[in-house]
Amino acid sequence: MxxxxxxxxxxxxxxxxxxxxxxxxxxxxxxxxxxxxxxxxxxxxxxxxxxxxxxxxxxxxxxxxxxxxxxxxxxxxxxxxxxGQSLPSLKAPDLARIMSVALTDRAQVPMLRALEFVALGRHPHSDFLGRLAPRDLLMVEKALTAVQAGQLAERFVDELSDGERQKVVLARALAQEPxxxxxxxxxAHLDLRHRLEILAILRQLCQSQxxxxxxxxxxxxxxxxxxxxxxxxxxxxxxxxxxxxxxxxxxxxxxxxxCPTANFNLALGGLELIPDGQAGRAFVWAGQDTGALPLRVLAKKGYALATGLFPDSDLDAHVARALGAKVFSYPSQKPPTPEELERLGELALGELATCDLLALGRPLAAEPMGELRQKLLRLAQRLEIPVLELGPTGELGPFIQALDRLKTLSTSAAA
Amino acid sequence: MEAVLDVKLLTRRLAGRRAWVFLILGALTLALMAINLAVGSLTFPLARIVDTLLRPSESGDLAFIIWKIRLPRVLATVMGGAYLAASGLLLQVYFRNPIVGPYILGISSGATLMVSLVALTSVGFQMTYVTPFLTTIAGCLGAYGVMILVVAIAAKVRQGATLLIVGLMMGYLCGAVTSVLTALAEKEKIKGFVLWTMGSFSGFKWVEIGLLAGLGGGLLLAVYLLSKPLNAFLLGEDYAASMGVNIRRFRLFILAAASALAGLVTAMAGPVAFVGLAVPHLARLSFGTSDNRVLIPGACLMGAVVTSLCDLIARMWLNPVELPISAITAFFGAPVVIGLLLKRGARM
Structure with missing residues (x-):
């Protein structure tokens, strides 16, 4: 597009x-x-x-x-x-009252407190000598509060952490009342917490001011x-x-x-890396959110994926598609007839025959398709396809350990 | 736990703290001026000195020493220290570089070159009329010649680093010519010249004091009035521009003002090392800020204090031999700066 x-x-x-x-x-x-x-x-x-x-x-x-x-x-x-005014025609101070900037390069100023740093943003508003009127002080206070950096006011800017400094840099830009x-x-350079905080602050400012x-x-x-x-x-x-x-x-x-190996899924809100399938192919028995995590684990270990059998609105379906898996699902609005289910089951069994691994998601109290699950298991046994099972608590640790053991086994067999 | 932020209260508290530092520095300046007036190779009772100061018409040894020697020297020292500190501060802000001083652009080398011309050769001998001011005029020509060149280049070059290198090269060029002249000069002339290159606040005439006060004071006032855009420069040119500063014009102003201040002092007192480089740091540390509205007057006072103290030591340490002031400023000042910076976590 x-x-x-x-x-x-x-x-x-x-x-x-x-x-x-x-x-x-x-x-x-x-x-x-x-x-x-x-x-x-x-x-x-x-x-x-x-x-x-x-x-x-x-x-x-x-x-x-x-x-x-x-x-x-x-x-x-x-x-x-x-x-409405053309940029070159704007006088510098007028421009500064409409637009402010916050740059990536770390503003390194020695011996300047966050408070003074933010007050520099009042430049286009303050008087000839840059003295701060009560309104300027108020705006500085508002800017620092808006970025939740009130407690940093007295600290020196060059002693702040990256995240704290970025907040102060932002506060300076806001104090300019752009x-x-x-x-x-x-x-950039921010950890998860500060990244989320800063973005939330910006969003809020857009909406409220x-x-x-x-x-x-x-x-x-x-x-x-x-x-x-x-x-x-x-x-x-x-x-x-x-x-x-x-x-x-x-x-x-x-x-x-x-980057064709990355898959962006808006519903999940994230980028996924599509596995290259070097580790082999895995069939994941999933549905009702039982398979999302094993799917991710197997993708990370390099397995090309196939999964089923569930309605296409299932979380597992979204995750599987984002990971480039072959998905056996039916439309959620229109429940399938028994014949259609039968046919899908046949397709899934056919797919499993080409796989190197069968992974079973966390077992449900009432399996809606327990019969197909049994069929898959029997087929896997007959074809000597290894089976990995997630426990009832859905704990991933043992699953990953079993997966790693399997891998060393197969590599030593190959050798 | 978000502490309640009260910017007004915080600002007032910071301003209060700074007022104290101003008060202390001001008192120190006055005290050192008084000591420098009172102490010398000849000592007089304090009452008589005050008396002489109040009644300038009185003649005699004391009046001569106070009015012709000590007072001009005290005033020159205070102003010289203040101007060099202000000049160094301006250039440190402009280049955003802590190891920059007023002589980084070659001002002192230019002055030295011209002074060496008159001091080491016989170029100046015919000009009997201007002889008493010959060194000063030569120093002036040298310092401002280099300044005009550097500012002209600055109008074309954008990068600060390039300009620094240009200034450095200017220094080498002038130094080369000076050393040739030194090699060719007579022995007796060389000692006087070498002593000049290490600076001294002795022998100031009242005309020079007037010039120093008038021109330098005017420049200082202009610099102070521009402390607001100077503050915007703290964040770098990009930010300054985005806050509404006319960068091109302002760059040239900073360079010209800094060079003019340093040139003025250097022409009259010779190159005084260390003060312009280190005093801005001392001021930043003691005021705890980079805000130029505080630092410009603050650095001036600090410069006056440091230079007065060093001049006192230069005069009295090996009395009656007088030491060059650069020796004292560097010898005592450099360790102090290193110590302070290490203690405060080396933040420049």
Whole structure:
């Protein structure tokens, strides 16, 4: 899915469909790059209160685009409008009141307390000497509180951890009271907790204060979860612009990063690596969420997968498809007739015959298809296919140990 | 557990702490000025010194020593220290580099070159009319010649590192010419010249004090008024631009102001090592901030204190022999800075 995109058919910002005001940010035929163009002919309009992620592989031009919009780099062609005014015509202080930036490079300032660092953001608002009026102090306080960094106020910025510093950097950008916030990899170098915190804070600011965030993001999962809109860049063009739910289908993600072995599943909200099948083929007996974890374990160990037999709305079905498995399932809306079930069962048995392993998910109190389960087990015994079983508690440890033993056994047999 | 944040209270507490440091430094400056006035190879009762100061018309040895020798020297020392510190601070902020000082761009080498021309050769002999000011004028020409060159180059070069290397090369170029002149010079002239290159605040004339106060004071005021954009520069040029600072114009201003301040002092007192490099660190450590609205006056006061103290030592340690001030500043100051930085976790 790589449909060329034109400005006029841009999906309106979800909340601002009929805004009479000019768009907050508009790009017209913009070409960016350093002497040589990196991204050409960008057209885009953004309203207020949106979280917009720019996605693309390394070198796709995400940061270059941000540099150009923040006026640190001259466009090679085209125009940029901020709230209806052309970017070159804006005076520096006026621009600073509309747009602020938070960059990836770690702002290393010696001997400056977080409080003072954030107060620097009041630059475009404070008086000639930079003295802070009561309102400035209030905004500094609000910014620090918004990023949950109030307790860091007195600490020196160069003594903070990466996550803490990123919060303070963000607070500085917010203290500038921008309408548009440009972020370059806002969660780079951050651990899970800080990444989630910062993204939640940004989302909340977009929704409650009408701030628009334009962020270069390298993590598709993050982009899918927090963005209102995503912009995808590839081969020097804007490939897609739209809601992540529409844009981020697996094929787009695969082509965006030239990575056919990764599978992006929006419902699960994550990227999965499709196993190459070098370890062999495994059939997983699953259904009612009993198989999701064994499926992941086997995929990680390199087994190509097949699984069944359950309705296609089952969690196991989603996981299995994301892992590139062959799935034997039936539509959940229309329960299958006994004959159809019979036929599916035959197919599953046929598939098992080609496999090197049968894995049984956590047993259920009442197996809806106990008969087929027995058939599979008997077939496996007859063909001497090893069987691995997950205990009733669903504990994975013994399962993985058994799997590893099996592997050493087969390799020593081969030797 | 989120502590309740009260920015107003915190700001007031920090400001209070800094006011104390200002007060202490101010008191130290005044005390050192008084000591420098009172102490010397000849000692006089304090009451008579005060008396002389209050009644300038009085003639005699004491009046001559106070009004012609000690007072100009005390004032020159205070201003010289302050300007060098401010200059170093500006360049450290501009280059975002802690080991930068006022002489990094070759100001002192330029001044030294021109002074060596008049001191080591007979170029200056015909100009009897300007003889008393010959060294100062030569130093001025050298320092500002290099400054104009560096600022002109800075207008074209964007990278700070490139500019640093240009300044370094300027220093080598001037140094090369100076060493040729030294090799060709007569022995007796060399000692005087070498002593000049190590700086001294002695022999200031009131005209020079007036120039130092007028020009330097004006520059310092301009620098202080621009402490707000200077603060934005703390985060680097990209951030400064995004906060509304006109980068191109401001870069040139910083360089020109820093060079002009250092050039002024160097032309009159010779190169004074260490003060411009180290005093900004001492000021940052004692005020606990990089906020230039605090640091510009703070570094000036600290510079005045440090330089006054060093001048006192230079005059009195091996009395009646007077030592070059650079020897004292570096010898006593460098270990102090190293110690402080190690103690505070080497944060520059």
């Amino acid at each position: 790589s449909v060329a995109f034109s400005t006029e058919s841009a999906p309106p910002a979800p909340s601002q469909a009929a805004d009479p005001k000019p768009p907050l940010l508009e790009l017209r035929g913009l070409t960016v790059g350093y002497r040589k163009p990196i991204v050409t002919d960008l057209n885009l309009k953004l309203g207020r209160g949106l979280f917009v992620s720019i996605l693309g592989a390394n070198g796709a031009g995400k940061s270059t685009l941000l540099r150009t919009i923040s006026r640190r780099l001259k466009p090679l062609a085209g125009e940029i409008f901020l709230a 309408k548009l916030l440009l972020l370059d990899e806002p969660t 009408g701030l628009t965030v334009l962020a270069a993001v390298h993590d598709v999962e993050v982009a899918a979860k927090v963005s209102d809109l995503v912009v995808t860049l590839k081969d020097g063009r804007l490939v897609d612009l739209g809601r992540p739910e529409e844009v981020l289908v697996s094929a787009t993600v695969q082509s965006l990063y030239d």
